[in-house]
Amino acid sequence: MATFGNARRTGRPRSAEADAAILAATRTALVELGWGRLTMGDVAARAGVAKTTLYRRWSSKSELVVDAVAVLFDELRLTDRGSLRADVEDMVRQIGELLDRPETxxxxxxxxxxxARDPALRLRIRDAIVGRQRHLVVQGRRRAQERGELPPDAPGAQNCADRADCPGSAGNAESAGNA
Structure with missing residues (x-):
């Protein structure tokens, strides 16, 4: 969600229930209408909130949709299955199940x-979805090192989106425009 500094807000506090309803309504509307026909007004009506409520939280449709997708990936959990291989297999299974859901x-x-048409949106996706899941890579690496499955000097959890040698990354000038 968009945050704007630490300034105290006046009025009613934000409702977690309203946020959840808005994000769910966004995903449902996107499935039914597609990107081109999706509007903030439609999402507000489906969520049962005023359009101004949406704009206080998200400044654009793209911000709203990215957050609606990102929150789904927050469901991923790195469960200790006893080995790096089993941990990775479980994570791949979870991701597969998440991606099999029509809304996702x-x-x-x-x-x-x-x-593909909006570089700022690419960066927002990287931050909101990829960046929020980086802790899973760090946790898995640390756990595998503690079990002796990875050496202590194994490479860190460098986010591929930041590296120039990763196809499709923001750092790769050739493919960033095609990602």
Missing amino acids: KTALMAVMAES
């Missing part, structure tokens, strides 16, 4: 397609 698949495809 449609929302992710829509936002990725739109990001």
